Amino acid sequence: MPVLYQYGLRTASDAKLAMAIDMSVTDLQAQYPSREALVSAAVLADTERQKRDHVALYAEFSSAVERLYGLLRLGLRDLASIPAAFYSELQNDFPSAWMVVVEHLNTYSAPQLQQLLNDGIRSRLFRSDININLVTKVLIEQINMMLNPVIFPPDRYNMAEVFRSIFLYYIRGLCTDEGARVSADHFARI
Template sequence: MPDFTLSPASLEAAIPVFYQQGLHTASDAVLAQALHTSEADLTARFPSRELLVHHTVLADMERQKREHVELYAQYFSAVERLYGLLQLGLRDLAAVPGQFYVDLQTGFPKTWEAVLEHLSSYSAPQLQQLLNDGIRSRLFRSDINIQLVTKILIEQLNLLLNPQVFPPDRYNMREVFRSIFLYYIRGICTDEGARIAAEHFARL
């Protein structure tokens, strides 16, 4: 049994390599160098590419969670926090080659399933809590259906990631993200919330 002792922070270094060279075609030599280990140790710890990709993507999810904790310490209103989450999402999407998600879905189904599970068990409750907080503070409209709005936001993300709907060679994914999410978020804000949103969204 391999010894998975590489820390999540260490495994995160493999993400840029997979972005640049591909999930299937990234060389063990470059991955080992990025992870500050030897090829022999890398293959001993992760005897298959599937296993390495899986643990690397899980590590990247943990990185996102840490950034969200830092974000929540910086922003206090629900609108600002939602804006911050969108900013982080935009930044991450801008770094991801379009082929990455295609390869992940088709070549690494277990890892893609983990991504979807992350959306349902982490992202969805996070959004629901933000919507609840925003309604209580009168920044989001009180007549919105929280579960439905959350579902719409998650499905909009799935839509964005569908290369058959938005082929990455034809669409700027940053602009697609903006068009799908930002205008929708404005629509669920109260006047007070919209003023806060406008201040932050204008920077995008």
């Protein structure tokens, strides 16, 4: 993905892309007959990288609050490396690649969030009166809202700051007093 971030989804040359994945241009063009197929494969590979990052994060932190803030920290790190117009270009010019992102949110991120919320409620770090399905939907829709270039034009808003403003304060509101104490340390580091 770095070469796509650096040179753009449409404008990265096949030579640069082939070099980045240690392939010949001929092999690249044979394996990915269209730019859409290449971008979709790159986005899919990035979702798999995110999953590996999450496994490592879960090994580092045991509580649901720490894990949720850790996920936010990883999201902020990723957003800092992505050009402002990337998601807008992905949505508008590469619909099948964008569907990989949407599918990842629906089949991986949403269940992951539901499990974290459930774990946090059981360990009394999140309020017991929250509606897990509704809160999960709100969190996913906040991601969609954040990535919507009409709502947050990338040339006017820093996506990392939008991300921080949307999620960090919302998550603190889900916490019990005990969860807020755990949250305070992680919130200060993000």
